[in-house]
Amino acid sequence: xxxxxxxxLFLPATRETPGSGSNAAKLLVRAGLIRNFGSGLxxxxxxxxxxxxxLTERVVAAMDAIGGQRVRLPGLQYADRWRESGRWGGFEDxxxxxxxxxxxxxxxxxxxxxxxxxxLDGRVRSHADxxxxxxxxxxxxxxxxxxxxLVRTKEFTMQxxxxxxxxxxxxxxxxxxxxxxxxxxxxxxxxxxxxxxxDAGVMGGAASEEFVAPxxxxxxxxxxxxxxxxxxxxxxxxxxxxxxxxxxxxDACPECGGDLAASDGIEVAHVFKLGTRYSEAMGFTVDTxxxxxxxxxxxxxxxGVDRLLQTLAQQHGDSxxxxxxxxxxxSAAPYRAAVIxxxxxxxxLNVAERIHNDCGRDDVLLYDDLSVGERFAxxxxxxxPATVVVGNTYRENGVVDVETETGTEELAxxxxxxxxxxxxxxxxxxxxxSGATD
Amino acid sequence: xxxxxxxxLFLPATRETPGSGSNAAKLLVRAGLIRNFGSGLxxxxxxxxxxxxxLTERVVAAMDAIGGQRVRLPGLQYADRWRESGRWGGFEDxxxxxxxxxxxxxxxxxxxxxxxxxxLDGRVRSHADxxxxxxxxxxxxxxxxxxxxLVRTKEFTMQxxxxxxxxxxxxxxxxxxxxxxxxxxxxxxxxxxxxxxxDAGVMGGAASEEFVAPxxxxxxxxxxxxxxxxxxxxxxxxxxxxxxxxxxxxDACPECGGDLAASDGIEVAHVFKLGTRYSEAMGFTVDTxxxxxxxxxxxxxxxGVDRLLQTLAQQHGDSxxxxxxxxxxxSAAPYRAAVIxxxxxxxxLNVAERIHNDCGRDDVLLYDDLSVGERFAxxxxxxxPATVVVGNTYRENGVVDVETETGTEELAxxxxxxxxxxxxxxxxxxxxxSGATD
Numbered sequence: 117x118x119x120x121x122x123x124x125l126f127l128p129a130t131r132e133t134p135g136s137g138s139n140a141a142k143l144l145v146r147a148g149l150i151r152n153f154g155s156g157l158x159x160x161x162x163x164x165x166x167x168x169x170x171l172t173e174r175v176v177a178a179m180d181a182i183g184g185q186r187v188r189l190p191g192l193q194y195a196d197r198w199r200e201s202g203r204w205g206g207f208e209d210x211x212x213x214x215x216x217x218x219x220x221x222x223x224x225x226x227x228x229x230x231x232x233x234x235x236l237d238g239r240v241r242s243h244a245d246x247x248x249x250x251x252x253x254x255x256x257x258x259x260x261x262x263x264x265x266l267v268r269t270k271e272f273t274m275q276x277x278x279x280x281x282x283x284x285x286x287x288x289x290x291x292x293x294x295x296x297x298x299x300x301x302x303x304x305x306x307x308x309x310x311x312x313x314x315d316a317g318v319m320g321g322a323a324s325e326e327f328v329a330p331x332x333x334x335x336x337x338x339x340x341x342x343x344x345x346x347x348x349x350x351x352x353x354x355x356x357x358x359x360x361x362x363x364x365x366x367d368a369c370p371e372c373g374g375d376l377a378a379s380d381g382i383e384v385a386h387v388f389k390l391g392t393r394y395s396e397a398m399g400f401t402v403d404t405x406x407x408x409x410x411x412x413x414x415x416x417x418x419x420g421v422d423r424l425l426q427t428l429a430q431q432h433g434d435s436x437x438x439x440x441x442x443x444x445x446x447s448a449a450p451y452r453a454a455v456i457x458x459x460x461x462x463x464x465l466n467v468a469e470r471i472h473n474d475c476g477r478d479d480v481l482l483y484d485d486l487s488v489g490e491r492f493a494x495x496x497x498x499x500x501p502a503t504v505v506v507g508n509t510y511r512e513n514g515v516v517d518v519e520t521e522t523g524t525e526e527l528a529x530x531x532x533x534x535x536x537x538x539x540x541x542x543x544x545x546x547x548x549x550s551g552a553t554d
Numbered sequence: 555x556x557x558x559x560x561x562x563l564f565l566p567a568t569r570e571t572p573g574s575g576s577n578a579a580k581l582l583v584r585a586g587l588i589r590n591f592g593s594g595l596x597x598x599x600x601x602x603x604x605x606x607x608x609l610t611e612r613v614v615a616a617m618d619a620i621g622g623q624r625v626r627l628p629g630l631q632y633a634d635r636w637r638e639s640g641r642w643g644g645f646e647d648x649x650x651x652x653x654x655x656x657x658x659x660x661x662x663x664x665x666x667x668x669x670x671x672x673x674l675d676g677r678v679r680s681h682a683d684x685x686x687x688x689x690x691x692x693x694x695x696x697x698x699x700x701x702x703x704l705v706r707t708k709e710f711t712m713q714x715x716x717x718x719x720x721x722x723x724x725x726x727x728x729x730x731x732x733x734x735x736x737x738x739x740x741x742x743x744x745x746x747x748x749x750x751x752x753d754a755g756v757m758g759g760a761a762s763e764e765f766v767a768p769x770x771x772x773x774x775x776x777x778x779x780x781x782x783x784x785x786x787x788x789x790x791x792x793x794x795x796x797x798x799x800x801x802x803x804x805d806a807c808p809e810c811g812g813d814l815a816a817s818d819g820i821e822v823a824h825v826f827k828l829g830t831r832y833s834e835a836m837g838f839t840v841d842t843x844x845x846x847x848x849x850x851x852x853x854x855x856x857x858g859v860d861r862l863l864q865t866l867a868q869q870h871g872d873s874x875x876x877x878x879x880x881x882x883x884x885s886a887a888p889y890r891a892a893v894i895x896x897x898x899x900x901x902x903l904n905v906a907e908r909i910h911n912d913c914g915r916d917d918v919l920l921y922d923d924l925s926v927g928e929r930f931a932x933x934x935x936x937x938x939p940a941t942v943v944v945g946n947t948y949r950e951n952g953v954v955d956v957e958t959e960t961g962t963e964e965l966a967x968x969x970x971x972x973x974x975x976x977x978x979x980x981x982x983x984x985x986x987x988s989g990a991t992d
Contacts (some may be wrong), residue, residue, distance in 0.1 A: 126623055126686055128677035151673055154632040155658075159673050162623035162688070180916075185564055185600035191629070191693060192650070192662070192709045194592040212630070214652040216708065217697045220593075224630070224662075235589055235597050239566035248564055250600070255629060255693065259655045270654065271630045478618075 120451065120478060123485040127163055129494060138335030140430040141265025143438050147497045149450070156262030156270035158422075163450040163498065166479075167440075168273070170448045170541035171421050172253055174304060175275045177544045178297040184249045184277055189231040191255055195221040197230040201397045208318050210258040212270075224257035227319065229390065229416055232278040233398045243282040243404050246412065247290055251277035253421065264335030266426040267382055273422050279415040282402060284391070287413040291389055294417045298327060298385050299350075301419065304542075305448055306441025308431055309384065310343035310352025319416060321390035326383045327419075328352060331430040334380035341381030342367075346374025354381055382427045385419040429499075438499035442521060445542050447501050451481040452539035453532075454495040458488050458507030467529055468506045471516070474533040475504075479540055501539040504532055558889065558916060561923040565601055567932060576773030578868040579703025581876050585935045587888070594700030594708035596860075601888040601936065604917075605878075606711070608886045608979040609859050610691055612742060613713045615982045616735040622687045622715055627669040629693055633659040635668040638836045646756050648696040650708075662695035665757065667828065667854055670716040671836045681720040681840050684850065685728055689715035691859065702773030704864040705820055711860050717853040720840060722829070725851040729827055732855045736765060736823050737788075739857065742980075743886055744879025746869055747822065748781035748790025757854060759828035764821045765857075766790055769868040772818035779819025780805075784812025792819055820865045823857040867937075876937035880959060883980050885939050889919040890977035891970075892933040896926050896945030905967055906944045909954070912971040913942075917978055939977040942970055 129148035144150050149164030160168055176186070195213075198204035204223075205211075212224040225231060232250060240248060253275045260268050279290040295311075302309055307329055314326040328341050342363040343352035351371040353363055363370075365378045395401065395411040404410045428448060432439040440449040453475055457468040472482040481500065483491040495503050505517040515526040518535055527535055567586035582588050587602030598606055614624070633651075636642035642661075643649075650662040663669060670688060678686060691713045698706050717728040733749075740747055745767055752764040766779050780801040781790035789809040791801055801808075803816045832838065833849040842848045866886060870877040878887040891913055895906040910920040919938065921929040933941050943955040953964040956973055965973055 123682075124621060126625075126674070126678070126683075126688060128674075130677070148677075151677075153628050153669070153672060154634070155654075155656075157628040157630060157632070159628060159669065160626040161673070162625055165624050165626055168626070183562060186603050187600055188598040188603055188606070188711075190591050190595040190597060190709050192595060192695060194595070196592070209655070212652055212654070214650055216593075216650070217647070217699075218593075231591070231597065234591060235599070236564070236566075239568070239586075239589075240564070244561075245564075250564060257630060261655075271628050273626075 120481050122481060122483045125162060125481070128161060129497070136336065137264040138331070138333045138430055139435055140426060140433050140438070141267070141335055143433055143497070144265060144426060144429060147438055150266065156260065156268070158266060158269060166450040167425050167448050168421060171305060171424055172275070173543065174445070174541065175301050175419055175421070176253065178301045179249075179251045179275070179277060182249065182293045182297050184251045187235065187250045187252050188254060189225070189228050189235065189252060191225055191257065193223055193225050193231065195223065197234050197398070198223060201230050201394055203230070203318070206318075210260055212257050212259050226256055226258045227416070227418075228252070228276055229278065229319070229394050229414070230398070233394055233400050236280065237398070237400055240280065241402055243402050243410075246280055246282045246402065247286055248280045249277060249290060249294070251275060263337050266422040267335065268337055269422070272420060275419045275421060277417040279417070281413045281415075282404065282410065284413055287389060287391070287415055291387060291415050294415065295325070295387050298387065298417070298419055302327060302384070304443060304445035305424070305428060306432070306443045307384065307424065307428055309350070310341065311350040312341070312352040312354050314354070314386065315356060316388055319388045319390065320393040321388050321416075324386060324388040326354070327385035328354060328381040328383050329427045329431060330377070330379040331382055331427065332379060333430070334382055337380075337382065339381040339383060340378065342376050342378045343381075344369035344372060344374045345377050346372050349374055382423065382430070384424050384427050386417070388416040390414040390416050433499065437496050440499045440501065442501055442539060447539045448541060449499055449501050449539065451498075451500050452476070452479045453502040453504055453536040454481045454483060454491075454500045455504045455506065456483045456488070456491045456495065458505060464506050464510060467510060467516070471504055471506070471529060471532050474530070475536055476533070476540065480536070502536045504536070558919050560919060560921045563600060563919070566599060567935070574774065575702040576769070576771045576868055577873055578864060578871050578876070579705070579773055581871055581935070582703060582864060582867060585876055588704065594698065594706070596704060596707060604888040605863050605886050606859060609743060609862055610713070611981070612883070612979065613739050613857055613859070614691065616739045617687075617689045617713070617715060620687065620731045620735050622689045625673065625688045625690050626692060627663070627666050627673065627690060629663055629695065631661055631663050631669065633661065635672050635836070636661060639668050639832055640835055641668070641756070644756075648698055650695050650697050664694055664696045665854070665856075666690070666714055667716065667757070667832050667852070668836070671832055671838050674718065675836070675838055678718065679840055681842050681848075684718055684720045684840065685724055686718045687715060687728060687732070689713060701775050704860040705773065706775055707860070710858060713857045713859060715855040717855070719851045719853075720842065720848065722851055725827060725829070725853055729825060729853050732853065733763070733825050736825065736855070736857055740765060740822070742881060742883035743862070743866060744870070744881045745822065745862065745866055747788070748779065749788040750779070750790040750792050752792070752824065753794060754826055757826050757828065758831040759826050759854075762824060762826040764792070765823035766792060766819040766821050767865045767869060768815070768817040769820055769865065770817060771868070772820055775818075775820065777819040777821060778816065780814050780816045781819075782807035782810060782812045783815050784810050787812055820861065820868070822862050822865050824855070826854040828852040828854050871937065875934050878937045878939065880939055880977060885977045886979060887937055887939050887977065889936075889938050890914070890917045891940040891942055891974040892919045892921060892929075892938045893942045893944065894921045894926070894929045894933065896943060902944050902948060905948060905954070909942055909944070909967060909970050912968070913974055914971070914978065918974070940974045942974070
């Protein structure tokens with residue numbers, strides 16, 4: 117990695133503000149993390165991609181830690197398996213369909229239950245091959261009405277996982293493990309969320325739960341959430357499911373007695389007990405060891421990476437600036453620190469270079485262009501958690517000012533790297549408050 | 555990572571052989587690395603995904619090392635920019651098109667010249683913002699006639715890069731850097747290839763070169779290559795471009811005097827000097843600092859990750875087994891080693907477990923099911939470069955047999971990890987024969 121110098125970086129910050137969506141969606145555009153490609157389509161810039169990669173690596177580590185096996189299914193698929201499952205032409209009118217040059221019907225997969233059955237079918241034959249958990253992190257496509265930036269789009273990156281068990285107790289256990297893995301991911305990245313009972317909708321199956329993040333403004337997306345504000349309690353209800361009318365702001369949480377609060381909500385993840393919904397329709401069975409065949413019990417799990425990115429921004433930014441939570445895991449901010457030289461003298465510039473090198477160059481943004489005022493404004497807009505200022509304090513006392521969420525402290529040059537280390541995203545599985553678990 | 559035990563792994567090896575394509579394409583299916591999803595569409599299994607990730611990480615490191623900035627553009631796009639460039643409806647009839655729910659024309663992007671212009675347009679305004687190199691590693695879509703497994707498909711993963719320079723000398727320099735980066739990648743992973751002048755075709759522009767790998771059987775894909783077999787010489791010509799008739803097997807290489815050989819060839823990468831082909835059509839200019847505006851000079855570069863995977867397999871496997879080259883960089887094999895216990899006694903099983911732990915559990919496959927014969931056969935079929943056998947030699951002498959391409963050696967248990975380390979894929983930029991360069 118050659119290091120990130122502001123003069124080399126393509127960061128398309130802009131004063132233009134898009135007309136719709138939440139304030140955070142607009143800030144992501146203004147800060148140059150994403151750029152619109154027409155209704156419901158977005159590109160991610162180099163800085164935005166860094167946030168995506170940090171979030172993706174966290175969820176990949178969580179899946180690997182519970183024995184998930186990463187695969188890659190095609191996004192473009194033929195109709196046959198969708199006809200078998202009964203979802204062809206029935207995906208809430210949100211499935212993109214097209215024909216290939218030979219006139220065969222195809223679709224852009226909005227979900228991969230059919231694909232996973234096809235991947236496993238005929239190869240997974242015995243109860244001894246189960247349980248099995250496969251996952252991918254790929255684009256999904258839905259012809260949805262575009263709303264609120266990255267929250268409701270026509271193409272989006274999701275980590276989607278699919279489990280296969282021989283019986284219902286097995287499914288319950290796998291479901292519990294994936295649900296707990298998602299909790300660890302969302303806790304680590306610093307999202308506030310509730311886990312609410314939900315309708316299975318187009319996925320089908322017996323039961324499902326959504327991870328819904330409270331936000332002040334869902335940008336026109338109408339999920340209404342009532343959730344418990346007590347630390348660690350995940351109780352919540354939404355108006356998509358029965359029971360939300362029974363609770364309101366100020367009521368006591370039926371689970372822990374804490375205070376309930378009403379707000380908009382954004383669904384960031386969804387876990388489904390599909391049961392035999394797909395194994396019945398598509399004839400996916402295993403032998404049980406006693407000579408009989410049995411339809412497998414499946415689960416389906418999805419966590420929206422792009423959605424998570426924006427929802428974090430919605431919960432933590434203010435009207436003028438993005439902000440990314442800092443936890444024991446670290447931060448999803450595009451860079452752990454910005455180094456801002458104040459002045460053009462070689463003494464200051466050399467120290468700024470040295471700090472850039474010491475701190476992990478590929479994750480630290482060195483400001484070597486723009487005016488001093490623009491440097492501070494942009495670093496603030498991006499939500500970079502630490503700003504290392506090399507200027508008068510250095511000239512006078514040989515120390516630098518490090519500005520973080522806890523205030524400004526003066527540090528020796530050689531102490532900066534360790535100080536900003538905590539703003540990096542940890543690698544692998546990491547549990548806030550209890551150290552690494554893998 | 556919980557480690558790879560054969561009993562947990564979904565590896566859909568099969569005795570069925572698909573009807574078409576090269577022998578290596580069939581072996582990839584038989585070994586369970588990929589599975590067909592209908593004409594031109596493939597899924598990648600957990601073991602196949604590991605190979606893909608090793609190759610992807612290598613090419614990402616190469617792009618980062620020359621200052622490439624990773625982005626992500628949508629695969630689904632509206633027609634407007636394609637109409638501007640003049641490629642809507644003209645992409646050799648290979649562009650998938652569809653309509654969204656509002657009747658707007660869309661396509662699945664087969665390439666991203668238009669997307670990159672849209673990403674940069676209006677944000678890159680000055681010569682001081684250049685040069686710029688952005689890249690992504692994402693799915694591309696082409697409604698091609700499916701042939702030869704992963705080589706010619708309708709959806710494929712490509713690392714595609716796009717450069718923007720202020721003038722032609724700048725483009726020449728950037729082109730040279732990306733071309734050299736691709737050489738380093740292909741050298742590291744152990745591909746044999748020639749660099750041949752090519753027609754720019756649907757990309758347009760002034761000049762282009764292809765990286766073409768000689769193979770004995772292109773599986774019905776008809777590129778005919780004549781290339782120099784001398785070490786380090788990259789001379790070659792194909793029948794897609796003028797001049798291939800002028801050379802034949804046995805002729806002397808016009809560049810180095812070495813022996814030429816004719817064979818089938820597979821294009822694994824392509825680099826294009828686009829010049830102002832897109833900046834003219836789409837009005838992408840920068841100010842030059844003297845008050846005038848100038849159309850930017852662009853380059854476009856693509857390396858097919860899935861194609862590279864299969865082409866490596868074609869060059870190195872035999873009729874019965876896959877094989878992955880071992881270089882100073884390491885190997886793209888799905889696992890650096892297989893640990894095969896011979897016997898069921900706890901002494902043998904415990905040592906196998908210990909070696910599995912010592913060697914990097916997530917990259918070493920521990921055989922804990924199948925018969926002993928099946929273990930050896932499968933490890934061989936997968937092309938795993940080192941087989942660690944724990945059996946009689948251990949019981950008698952306390953050492954294990956490590957079988958590699960250089961033969962079998964007896965090693966103390968604690969020496970195995972270091973021995974198999976060289977079969978792992980190195981992280982970051984690594985130059986065969988000259989150590990790390992970043």
